[in-house]
Amino acid sequence: MAPVDESPGPAGTLRRARRDASIAVDTYHVPVLVDRIVELVGAGRGVLIDATLGGGGHAEAVLRAHEQVRVLGIDRDPEARAAATQRLAEHAERVRVVAGRFGDVRGVLERNEDFVADDAVIGVLFDLGVSSRQLDAPERGFSLRVEAPLDMRMDPTQGITAAQYLATVSEGSLAALLRENGETRFAGTLARAIIAASPQTTGDLVAVVDRVVPHAARRRGPSAVRVFQAIRRAVNDEETELRDGLEGALAVLGPGGALLVISYHSGEDRVVKHFIRDGVTGGCTCPPDLPCVCGAQPTLRIRSSRALMASAAEVAANARARSARLRVGWKVAA
Ligand SMILES: C[S@@+](CC[C@H](N)C(=O)[O-])C[C@H]1O[C@@H](n2cnc3c(N)ncnc32)[C@H](O)[C@@H]1O
Structure with a gap:
């Protein structure tokens, strides 16, 4: 990893220097909308479930910025888990990397109760699709640009x-x-x-x-x-994984926790948008101009119904950011 300026200075400057350094040396995958994710997770004590750990770029940025946050990182790809474990080694005491599918996030959490302990789950992050490393690895068969056996399994x-x-x-x-x-x-x-x-x-x-x-x-x-x-x-049964993953995330989030989903595919973004909208209305069937009498209970609240997008500068630096849509919902206390 490139040396980082640890000289005294405003915390924000140090954090920025560290983040820039990590992005510059990352060849596995350059994560998108990192600053947004760091800000939305927040600095409060608790566990972030990174449901798509990949090379650990988002996880690393959160761990660096927020000392009270611990990360339970899930990936179904053994190579991603190995890369993330190496990248996150300096934060090892605040990270656990586990094999699994995010569609089974409840089961993953149950099997790792000892890690979560008494802390709340303050966020669940999904950064959908495949990583740059998976796309580029010749033997995986994900890319039409590389001749390989037609595999495509994550x-x-x-x-x-x-x-x-x-x-x-x-x-x-x-x-x-x-x-x-x-x-x-x-x-x-x-x-x-x-x-x-x-x-x-x-x-x-x-x-x-x-x-x-x-x-x-x-x-x-x-x-x-x-x-x-x-x-x-x-x-990879991605549609079922997404629907089960969203339901599971909502179930495991603590009150006020953030559901954070980055998608790159319009069909996926639609599923996420509808899931959050249904959480906000609680499935209310009453006419929109009348007070709710059907007893619907909202499970999520939102600050904006619009998806967050990468800045022009980020898109210029990382073409993958162009199609990224980040949607956020906040779990309502039961
Ligand atoms: C876009 S990459 C995530 C990159 C990561 N945010 C980073 O900063 O490096 C998506 C990752 O999610 C994993 N993944 C996709 N679907 C999954 C699922 N259903 N369960 C667990 N991992 C999954 C992939 O193997 C891949 O490593």
Whole structure:
């Protein structure tokens, strides 16, 4: 790690210097909206569950800024856990890194009650999708730019690979999946061609998409990107994980705790937005212009219904930040 200026000075300056240093040396993954996350977690005593620990960038920034916060970090990827454990070594006494799925956040918390002890869960952070490291690692098969076996599992020790998924999925289900991910016009033809080709590598899959989708029709970026993303989401059961993870997070948060979700995909952002909106209304079915008589109980409150976005400067420094949407809800005391 690059040396950090520890000379006396305003705490904010020191924190900024440390943060900048960590971002500059991070080759695993550059986290987005870090300052926002640090500010929203706050300095109060308690446990932050980082449900998508990745390389530990967000966790490190929070641990550096807030001495009273401890972090329970979850990731389903063994390589991410190893990288984060190394990165967070200097804060080891305030961190526990655990294997698991965030869809099972309640189970993870139960198994780690000794770490949480008497502290409240003051925040649950989800930074959805895959890390830059996962995308870039040649053997993982997440990227259409790197020739590799078609794997795409976030946890390579569990479940079926993307190649195996494509060998078993029905044409109708694959077409529906592609449609949900923006491949509206060619979903049916693509599904048929992909299943017939039985792709075994990333290159095989790119070749099918290139053959089926005319160049002129690849609006909003290369079509293969959307196809890869759709298949990755299915292989890792990402939609179910997100819905279960949000429910679980709400259940484990202490009163006033923050639900913090960064998504990069419009479908995911919609799920998060609706989840928070339903928490705010408590599922109230009364006409909006009349007082509530249905007995609905809000579980969340918000400060703004708008998603927070990265600044132009952050987007210029990190292209991944362009599509990031951060939504925040605060758990209402029961
Ligand atoms: C965008 S990265 C997080 C990067 C992290 N915030 C950082 O600062 O380095 C997303 C991480 O979440 C993990 N992940 C995705 N879905 C998961 C799930 N359902 N359960 C546990 N981990 C998951 C991935 O393996 C990946 O490491």
